[in-house]
Amino acid sequence: MTANILPWSVTAAQIMLVAAMGCYAYRVVRGPRAQDRVLCLDAMYVSAMLLALTVGIRTGSQVYFEAALILAVLGFVSSVALAKFLMRGEVIE
Amino acid sequence: MTHAMDLPAWAAVLTALLVVLGAGLTLLGAIGTLQFGSFFERVHAPTLGTSWGTGAIVLASIVCFSALGLRPVVHELLIGVFITATTPVTLMLLARAALYRDRTEGDANVPPRSLLRSPGGSLSRDRSSDGPGESPSRDPQTPEVRPMTPI
Numbered sequence: 001m002t003a004n005i006l007p008w009s010v011t012a013a014q015i016m017l018v019a020a021m022g023c024y025a026y027r028v029v030r031g032p033r034a035q036d037r038v039l040c041l042d043a044m045y046v047s048a049m050l051l052a053l054t055v056g057i058r059t060g061s062q063v064y065f066e067a068a069l070i071l072a073v074l075g076f077v078s079s080v081a082l083a084k085f086l087m088r089g090e091v092i093e
Numbered sequence: 094m095t096h097a098m099d100l101p102a103w104a105a106v107l108t109a110l111l112v113v114l115g116a117g118l119t120l121l122g123a124i125g126t127l128q129f130g131s132f133f134e135r136v137h138a139p140t141l142g143t144s145w146g147t148g149a150i151v152l153a154s155i156v157c158f159s160a161l162g163l164r165p166v167v168h169e170l171l172i173g174v175f176i177t178a179t180t181p182v183t184l185m186l187l188a189r190a191a192l193y194r195d196r197t198e199g200d201a202n203v204p205p206r207s208l209l210r211s212p213g214g215s216l217s218r219d220r221s222s223d224g225p226g227e228s229p230s231r232d233p234q235t236p237e238v239r240p241m242t243p244i
Contacts, residue, residue: 005105005106005109006100006105006108006109008109009108009109009110009112009113010109010112012113012116013112013113013115013116013117013150014116016113016116016117016119016120017116017119017120019120019123020116020119020120020122020123020124020142021123022123023120023123023124023126023127024123024126024139026127027126027127027135033132033191033194034194035132035187035190035191035194036132036135038187039126039132039135039136039139039184039187040126040139042139042183042187043122043123043126043139043142043143046119046139046142046143046146046147046176046180047119047123047142049147049172049176050115050116050119050142050146050147050150053150053151053154053169053172054112054116054150056154057108057112057153057154057157060096060157060158060161062158065154065168065169065172068172069171069172069175072172072175072176072179073175076175076179076182076183079183079186079187080182080183080186083183083186083187083189083190084186084190086187086190086191086194087186087189087190087193087194
């Protein structure tokens with residue numbers, strides 16, 4: 001029983017994370033304003049990072065940790081750049 | 094998933110619980126972004142996923158790989174620390190940008206700029222310096238600090 005609990009729970013977690021990314025994608029597409037889209041794009045980055053971590057737990061390899069780290073860094077930088085663009089109209093001044 | 098057989102039972106159960114907890118919190122936050130009405134309510138919802146959603150899944154990864162490798166594997170903490178440090182920065186920048194955009198459009202639902210006046214009134218002019226290091230610092234010679242009062 002304990003041999004099966006980990007694959008099942010990781011599968012359930014991945015389904016939940018993909019559902020969360022679906023909710024965020026709905027907001028990105030239908031969001032009333034640009035700040036909603038940027039907010040949900042940032043949250044989608046975090047969800048994709050968590051998805052990479054769960055894939056790493058499933059496969060037992062350390063490669064996905066590095067992918068998750070890169071996703072976290074890219075999500076932060078892109079969200080800050082987009083927020084700056086929303087505020088000032090340009091990114092680098 | 095062959096390595097699941099190598100895990101001891103307590104590690105498998107703990108990893109399973111933490112993974113489901115983290116993913117469930119992230120899903121709750123995502124549903125919250127669909128449910129809330131305005132942007133300033135919506136900006137709170139994904140923080141469920143970035144606080145304990147990330148924390149639980151990172152802990153699950155630490156438990157799993159530590160039990161597999163029989164030595165503590167803690168470099169997943171890097172992700173947790175990074176997400177914890179960067180999410181407030183992102184969301185505060187985004188909320189300020191949204192507030193600025195709403196004010197520029199004359200939205201009646203956000204407080205106008207004239208309601209908040211910092212000491213010296215320098216905040217209303219210098220909008221670009223948002224960081225705490227380069228904020229419009231008041232003169233250290235003047236110890237008088239007035240609270241923000243509505244005018």
